[in-house]
Amino acid sequence: xxxxxxxxxxxxxxxxxxxxxxxxxxxxxxxxxxxxxxxxxxxxxxxxxxxxxxxxxxxxxxxxxxxxxxxxxxxxxxxxxxxxxxxxxxxxxxxxxxxxxxxxxxxxxxxxxxxxxxxxxxxxxxxxxxxxxxxxxxxxxxxxxxxxxxxxxxxxxxxxxxxxxxxxxxxxxxxx
Numbered sequence: 001x002x003x004x005x006x007x008x009x010x011x012x013x014x015x016x017x018x019x020x021x022x023x024x025x026x027x028x029x030x031x032x033x034x035x036x037x038x039x040x041x042x043x044x045x046x047x048x049x050x051x052x053x054x055x056x057x058x059x060x061x062x063x064x065x066x067x068x069x070x071x072x073x074x075x076x077x078x079x080x081x082x083x084x085x086x087x088x089x090x091x092x093x094x095x096x097x098x099x100x101x102x103x104x105x106x107x108x109x110x111x112x113x114x115x116x117x118x119x120x121x122x123x124x125x126x127x128x129x130x131x132x133x134x135x136x137x138x139x140x141x142x143x144x145x146x147x148x149x150x151x152x153x154x155x156x157x158x159x160x161x162x163x164x165x166x167x168x169x170x171x172x173x174x175x176x
Contacts, residue, residue, distance in 0.1 A: 002044070002172075003040070004040040004041065004043060004044035004172055005044075005172055005173050007036055007037055007040040008031055008037055008040055008041055008152065008153075008172055008173050009173050011028075011030045011031045011034055011037040012026050012027065012028060012030065012031060012153065012173070013026075013027040013029070013030050014026065014027070015027050026125065026153055026155070026175070028063065028124050028125070028152060028153060031152065032063075032066055038070070041067060041152050041172060042067065042070045042071055042074055043074075044172050045067065045071045045074075045122070045150055045172075046071060046074040046075060048148075048150070048170060049071070049075060049120055049147070049148075049150075050075065052118070052120075052147055052148075053118055054075060054077055054118050054119065054120050054147055055077055055078070055116070055117045055118050055119065056072070056077055056078045056079070056080050056112075056113055056117050056118075056119045056144070057069075057071050057072040057075065057077060057078070057079050057080065057119065057120055057122055058080045058082055058108070058112075058113070058119045058120070058121045058122065058135060058139050058144075059072075059079060059080070059081055059082065059122050059123070060082050060106070060121065060122070060123040060131055060132065060135050061081065061082060061083045061084055061087070061106075063123065063124035063125070064082075064122050064123035064124055065081060066124070067122050067123075067124060067152060068081075068122040068123075071120075071122060080108060080109075080112040080113060080119070080139075081108075082106050082107065082108050082135050082138065082139075083106065083107055083108075084104075084105070084106065084107070085105050085106075085107055086107075087107070088107055088108075088109055090109045090110075090111075091109065091110045091111075092107040092108060092109055092110060093107065093108055093110055093138060093141060093142055094106070094107045094138075095107075095134040095135070095137050095138035095141070096134070097130045097131065097133065097134035098130065099130065104130075104131070105134070106131065106134050106135055106138060107138075108138050108139070108142060110142065112142060113139060113142045113143055113144035114143055114144070115143040115144075117143070117144040117145065118144070118145050118147050119139055119144045119145070119146055119147060120146075120147050120148050120149070120150055121135050121136055121139060121146060121148075121149045121150065122149075122150050122151075123135075123149075123150075123151055124151065124152050124153065125151055125152065125153045125154070125155065126149075126151040126153070126154040126155065126160040126161070126169070126171060127155045127158045127160055128158050128159075128160050128163070129158075129159070129160030129161065129162065129163030129164055130163060132149050132151075132160065132163070132164060133163040133164055135149075136149060136164065136167050146167055147168070148167065148168040148169065148170055149164055149167050149168070149169050149170070150169075150170045150171070151169070151170070151171040151172070152171070152172050152173065153171065153172070153173045153174075153175070154169075154171035154173070154174045154175070155175050156174050156175060156176050157175065157176060
């Protein structure tokens, strides 16, 4: 286990029965609230992407903004926010994805990435993979090359990687 993984794992708080009975929520709030935890997460991500010629970091609303913006700053590249519908002030492209009961969508400004961009998609947690897969499709539709999808935490038992086939996936902490 890496030092970053150990630090982050020690700070993640289990919240039973949230958001509904039977679910144990992995709360990363203590990670971002701790200078050591936040530093460990951003340092681990930056070490992975420093040599990969990433030109933009695409962060998924909302907690992906925390890690994505900090990573973009550390790498000296731009940050692209991906948001829920209706939250962006400029022309946006939308990608819809299926939920257990219904659909949801994410949006990105039409000019946020170019064909020459090499991006990493960042979010705090990979669970079932729907939002991450939609974000990857959206970035590709806008012309970017997705280098990898990166997460601080992965709930591997929910098999989110299956929805990201063809995209390398990196997570600092995995729960099997």
